[in-house]
Amino acid sequence: MAYLDHAATTPMLPDAVDRMAELLGQVGNASSLHATGRRARRIVEESRESVAAALNARPSEVVFTSGGTESDNLAVKGLYWSRREADPRRRRLLVSAVEHHAVLDPALWLAEHDDAQLDLVPVDELGRTTAEALRRAIGKDPEGIAMVSVMWANNEVGTVSFVAGLAEVARSFEIPLHTDAVQAVGALPVDFAASGASALTLSGHKLGGPVGIGALVLGRDVDCSPLLHGGGQERDVRSGTLDVPAIAAFALAVEIAVGEQAKRSELLAGMRDDLIHRVLAVVPDAQLNGDPRSASDARLPGNAHFSFPGCEGDALLMLLDAQGVECSTGSACSAGVARPSHVLIAMGHDDERAKSSLRFTLGHTSTPADVDALVDTIGPAVVRARSAAGK
Amino acid sequence: MKVLAAMSGGVDSAVAAARARDAGHDVTGVHLALSPSPASYREGARGCCSLEDSRDARRAADVIGIPFYVWDVAERFTRDVVDDFVAEYAAGRTPNPCVRCNERIKFSVVLDRALGLGFDAVATGHYARLTDGGLHRAVDAEKDQSYVLAVLRPEQLAAAMFPLGDSRKAEVRDEAARRGLAVADKPDSHDICFIPSGDTSGWLRDRLGDQPGDVLDESGEVLGTHDGAYQFTVGQRRGLALQRPAADGKPRYVLSISPVDRTVTVGPVDRLEVTRIECGTPTWCGEPPSKSTIEALAQVRAHGEPVPCRARVVDGGLVVELLEGISGVAAGQTMVLYDGDRVIGSATIDSAA
Numbered sequence: 001m002a003y004l005d006h007a008a009t010t011p012m013l014p015d016a017v018d019r020m021a022e023l024l025g026q027v028g029n030a031s032s033l034h035a036t037g038r039r040a041r042r043i044v045e046e047s048r049e050s051v052a053a054a055l056n057a058r059p060s061e062v063v064f065t066s067g068g069t070e071s072d073n074l075a076v077k078g079l080y081w082s083r084r085e086a087d088p089r090r091r092r093l094l095v096s097a098v099e100h101h102a103v104l105d106p107a108l109w110l111a112e113h114d115d116a117q118l119d120l121v122p123v124d125e126l127g128r129t130t131a132e133a134l135r136r137a138i139g140k141d142p143e144g145i146a147m148v149s150v151m152w153a154n155n156e157v158g159t160v161s162f163v164a165g166l167a168e169v170a171r172s173f174e175i176p177l178h179t180d181a182v183q184a185v186g187a188l189p190v191d192f193a194a195s196g197a198s199a200l201t202l203s204g205h206k207l208g209g210p211v212g213i214g215a216l217v218l219g220r221d222v223d224c225s226p227l228l229h230g231g232g233q234e235r236d237v238r239s240g241t242l243d244v245p246a247i248a249a250f251a252l253a254v255e256i257a258v259g260e261q262a263k264r265s266e267l268l269a270g271m272r273d274d275l276i277h278r279v280l281a282v283v284p285d286a287q288l289n290g291d292p293r294s295a296s297d298a299r300l301p302g303n304a305h306f307s308f309p310g311c312e313g314d315a316l317l318m319l320l321d322a323q324g325v326e327c328s329t330g331s332a333c334s335a336g337v338a339r340p341s342h343v344l345i346a347m348g349h350d351d352e353r354a355k356s357s358l359r360f361t362l363g364h365t366s367t368p369a370d371v372d373a374l375v376d377t378i379g380p381a382v383v384r385a386r387s388a389a390g391k
Numbered sequence: 392m393k394v395l396a397a398m399s400g401g402v403d404s405a406v407a408a409a410r411a412r413d414a415g416h417d418v419t420g421v422h423l424a425l426s427p428s429p430a431s432y433r434e435g436a437r438g439c440c441s442l443e444d445s446r447d448a449r450r451a452a453d454v455i456g457i458p459f460y461v462w463d464v465a466e467r468f469t470r471d472v473v474d475d476f477v478a479e480y481a482a483g484r485t486p487n488p489c490v491r492c493n494e495r496i497k498f499s500v501v502l503d504r505a506l507g508l509g510f511d512a513v514a515t516g517h518y519a520r521l522t523d524g525g526l527h528r529a530v531d532a533e534k535d536q537s538y539v540l541a542v543l544r545p546e547q548l549a550a551a552m553f554p555l556g557d558s559r560k561a562e563v564r565d566e567a568a569r570r571g572l573a574v575a576d577k578p579d580s581h582d583i584c585f586i587p588s589g590d591t592s593g594w595l596r597d598r599l600g601d602q603p604g605d606v607l608d609e610s611g612e613v614l615g616t617h618d619g620a621y622q623f624t625v626g627q628r629r630g631l632a633l634q635r636p637a638a639d640g641k642p643r644y645v646l647s648i649s650p651v652d653r654t655v656t657v658g659p660v661d662r663l664e665v666t667r668i669e670c671g672t673p674t675w676c677g678e679p680p681s682k683s684t685i686e687a688l689a690q691v692r693a694h695g696e697p698v699p700c701r702a703r704v705v706d707g708g709l710v711v712e713l714l715e716g717i718s719g720v721a722a723g724q725t726m727v728l729y730d731g732d733r734v735i736g737s738a739t740i741d742s743a744a
Contacts, residue, residue, distance in 0.1 A: 182717055316459055318419075339463070388507025 001375035002325045006302055006363025007017060007155055007183060013208035013253050013364070019094030019208060020249035029102050030242040031218030040244045054258040055185070055200070056304035057192040057217045063234045064247055067214035068182040068203035070227070072102035072149075073240065074216050075178040075199040078224035079147040080110055083176070090146040092135050096121045096129045098156075103149050103180055104236030104342075120346075121150065126291045127159035127347045134169050142173040150177065152184035152200075155289030156343040156359060156367035158303025160188060176222055182214075187265060187300050198222045198275070202254070204246070208364060209253030213246040257364075268362050269294055269301035275360060275371045276304050282379040287311055289344060289357060307344075307353045311385035316358055319381040325374050328359045392511040394418045394552060398451060399442030399496060402567045402574045403555055405451035409570055410554035411456055420452035420459040423501065425468040426585060443675035451572050464500055471495040473585055477598050480621040483648035484723025487539065487693070488583055490737075494542040502550055512552045513699045519740065520556030521548060525677045528732040531559040538693050541727040541737035546652070570593070592622045592630075604653025606631060609646070609657045623655050626663055626719025631689030633657070638685055644719075670709040670726045670738035680735065687728040687735055689713060691720050697729055709738040 012020075028040030035282045045059070045109060052059040068341055076093065083090045093107045097120040100125035110163055111117035121137045123129050129150045138145060148170045153160045163179050170177040176198035184190050186207035192200055199222060203214040218237065230239030257264075273294050287307040291298040307314060313329035320327060329341075394416040396408035412418040415480045423443050434495040445461060452459035465577045479486035518529035519537040524648065526548055531534040541552065555563055560579075567575035582589045617623070627645040637643050643657040645676050668691070683704075688697035689711050699714040711726060720743040728735040 312462070314462070315504070318458075319508065321458065322419075384507070384509055388504050390503075390507070 002258060002370040003365070003376060004325065004327045004360040004362065004370060006366065007300075007359065007361035008328055009205045009211065009224045010208060010363040011365050012205075012210060012249070013256055015250040015256060016209050016253040020245045021094045021251050022281070023248055026227050026244075027254070028244060030244060031131055031233065035287055037063075039241075042346075043244050043248050044242050047247045048123040050251040051215060051218075051254050054254045055190055055192045055202075055217060056194065057200075058220060060235070061192070061217050061220055063216045063218050063238050064242060064250075065214050065216055065238055066212055068100075068180070068201055068206070069102040071201035071203070071214050071216035072100065072180055073106045073177075074224065074227050075201060075218075076103055076106040076147065076149060077110060077198065077227060078237065079176050079178060079222070080114075080116060082226035083146040086145075086223070089144050091115060092117045092119055092141065094121050094134070094145055094148040096123060096150045096161075098123050098129075098154050098159075098343045099149060100155055100182070103178075107149070116146070117144075121133065123147075123159075125348050127154050127289075128291070129166060131165045131169050131188045134166050135199050138169065138173050138175065142175070145173070145175050148175055149181055152179045152181035152190065153188060153300050154290070154343060155183050156185075156341055157305045157347070158300035159290045159297060160184070160297055161296070162198060163195050167198075171196055174218075183300055185254065186261055187268075187302065188296050189261065190258075192217050198210075199224070204250040204253060207253055207257040209250040210246050211244060215250075215252040223364055234281060264364060265296055265301040265346050267298065268366065271362055271366060271371060273369060274302055274368070275362070275374065278371065278375045278379055279304070279306065279370070282375060282381050283308060287353070289347070289349070289353075293379060300361075302366070304360045307349070307355060307357045308358075308382050308385070309353075311356045311382055312389055313355055313357050314381035315385040315388050316381055319384055320358075320374075320377055323373075323377040323381070325377050328361075329372075355372055392416045393509060394512050394514050395501075395505040395510040396420050396457070396514045397501060397516075397597060398422050398448035399516070399580075400447035400574065400577075401516065402564060402572065402577055403518070403560075403579060405448070405516070405572050405574050406563045406567050406570070407514050407516040407552075407554040408451070408457065409455045409566075410574070411552060412457055416471050417514075418455075418457045419510070420448065420455070420457050421501075421505075422448040422459070422461045423468075423496070424461050424465055425496075426465055438560045439476070443581070446579065447574050451574055454571050454573075462501065462504070464496055466483055467500050468492070468496055468585075471709045474591055476583075476585075477595065479723050480595055481650060482723075483620060483650040486723045487626045487725050488585070488724050489693070493539055493682070498543050498547040498551060498578045502547060506550060512550050514552035514554060518555050518556055518558075519553045519555050521551065521553055524549075524677065526705075526734040527535070527541075527556070527710075528729070529556045534560045536693075537729075537734050538547075538690060538727050541676060541734045542725065544674055545677060595621050602650075602653055604655065604736035606633060607653045608637075609656060609658045609662070614643075617655055620653050620655050622651050623648055625721035631657060660718065663718040664733060665718070665720050665743035666713045666716050668711040668713065668720060668726060669741050670711065671703065671741055672707055673709040673736045673738040675736040676734045685728065685735065687730055691717065691724050691730065691740065700728070702728055708741070716726045 028036045030041040030044045049059045052060050095107045107118050111118040127222050150166050168176045178199040179197045180201045182203045184209045185202040188375040198219045205211040228239045289305045340351045344354035394411045398420045449459050476488045478488050517536045518534040519540050520527040528537045586594045605613045606615040623645045646658045647656045668743045685702045689700040690697040700711050701713045724740045726740050727737045
């Protein structure tokens with residue numbers, strides 16, 4: 001079995017599994033005042049400090065959530081509501097056209113249900129949001145903007161945006177910028193303070209922690225309305241009893257992933273370059289999507305994303321799956337129906353190129369044998385998929 | 392054999408897939424997503440297909456232990472089945488969308504793709520038998536679906552597999568329960584799948600709008616008005632809303648529909664009876680008949696009574712002379728010819744007299 005879908009989810013680190021298992025049997029509500037509660041709270045706070053240290057944020061800026069989707073929703077809706085409350089003119093949401101649905105859809109929902117105006121910030125043909133594009137988008141009506149959201153690195157094509165440059169633009173207009181860094185943390189150097197972002201999303205299961213836990217790093221001075229009201233945990237921004245075992249395992253995974261990031265990224269980028277090289281050798285007319293440069297400020301180290309002309313991505317996926325090679329077609333709806341990726345469309349590609357694409361992503365358990373398995377199977381699969389598509 | 396099992400999420404296709412697997416085939420389950428997503432952004436999370444049916448199919452595949460995928464054939468289904476359905480009604484005809492779906496989607500788009508991807512056959516949960524190379528009625532006469540498959544050509548049938556043809560529906564349900572398939576007691580579907588409300592008339596009105604016209608008797612006298620001739624089908628009695636009763640006091644039925652001048656002609660039941668039916672180009676399920684006149688049984692509805700007939704091909708079309716009259720034959724319906732239980736072929740009805 002060659003698992004080439006680490007961007008969907010990556011295996012938990014053994015140390016994180018041990019930490020979580022150890023804590024699952026222990027009682028303790030971190031909000032309780034007695035000794036057991038204090039013990040649980042201590043684990044949460046130590047975890048918070050550890051996540052903050054790994055990302056160069058302050059502990060008080062780390063808000064634990066149920067994961068990437070919740071963090072993105074909290075940032076988009078929470079910043080919109082609080083900023084609009086402070087000034088009712090602020091109704092515009094500037095969101096890059098290649099955001100994950102966890103950002104796009106809350107923005108769209110606010111536009112449909114809560115009087116917001118959604119403006120998609122265009123990307124270049126590599127999928128990157130440039131400072132000039134953002135400046136142009138803001139420039140039209142800076143006072144009317146509630147918030148900006150641009151992802152650190154794209155989950156589909158792996159393109160890395162220069163968040164610090166974008167945040168500087170937003171900051172010059174005093175507009176908060178949120179960045180979805182779900183794919184970036186553990187894969188690229190991520191420094192919250194230096195980035196200038198007001199809010200940053202990360203998720204446990206993309207970096208070796210458990211599913212169902214994540215965080216929104218929310219600048220100390222940033223006001224954000226809550227989505228969940230209740231016991232007032234997490235700065236009153238995110239109520240709900242804290243999941244101590246998951247938080248501890250998540251924090252440990254962040255610490256390890258960030259600590260080993262430089263070494264692992266170099267290893268993965270090497271393996272990924274080999275993958276790209278060899279796939280293009282077997283299928284010479286395959287098209288690499290995203291930034292062709294290997295550098296970590298250009299492309300996520302574990303990401304390779306191709307279009308295979310004349311093939312349907314989902315047919316290719318099925319053929320590879322039958323050979324034990326697991327990958328992904330850009331995006332899938334909950335019924336499992338593949339649709340042309342909005343990311344590739346935003347990059348200026350046509351439906352055909354979008355529908356013929358596949359994503360291969362490497363992670364901490366990947367080996368050269370996984371790449372070999374893909375290289376051995378992709379050629380015949382492409383021939384077969386082309387004949388099925390009648391091309 | 393590598394078999395692709397089309398899984399709707401219902402009990403029949405689930406058991407068909409399980410039987411194909413038990414027969415030793417390498418089976419892969421596929422659910423066909425048929426309706427397109429309504430909004431560009433939502434990309435189908437809501438309403439892109441019945442999510443519940445898709446989930447039921449997936450769970451059945453889990454229990455059977457076969458790989459499972461969803462294939463998006465919405466574009467072709469919309470064009471070749473849904474749009475065709477609307478156009479046929481607009482033209483005053485009465486289409487059978489299940490026939491069109493088998494002809495153009497399941498045993499065309501899906502079968503071609505499956506063969507291209509290296510599969511040898513497509514298995515479905517239809518009740519019909521393939522024996523001696525021919526298509527036959529199912530053992531369960533009540534469930535028999537040979538009628539909606541009669542449009543398939545020999546090369547399509549050669550790659551089809553109907554594992555339920557020898558079983559009765561009750562046995563299939565029992566078997567599903569024994570296999571631990573949660574769909575064992577899921578109700579049968581009767582409605583047209585793309586009109587979940589069951590309100591075909593309202594659904595058509597949403598698409599075709601009001602097209603008011605007159606309801607006439609055979610002499611041309613106006614008896615009332617209607618909102619759209621597409622609301623009617625030949626042989627229909629209810630929903631006519633006539634102002635005046637017939638002179639003889641007997642109920643009146645739709646005899647013909649003329650979409651060009653938007654008229655619907657009604658008359659007494661005995662005027663519905665026809666004995667000569669003219670159809671378009673026939674499709675033969677096996678070798679084309681060798682004799683110029685075929686003695687056969689004719690069936691014009693999915694669960695209609697077969698009646699003896701003599702059929703022959705005239706100028707490329709099929710002309711069927713019934714030996715006893717039948718009622719309610721509308722243009723657009725499918726004429727299927729049987730030799731006993733064996734399906735000879737089919738053709739789309741153009742006119743009847």
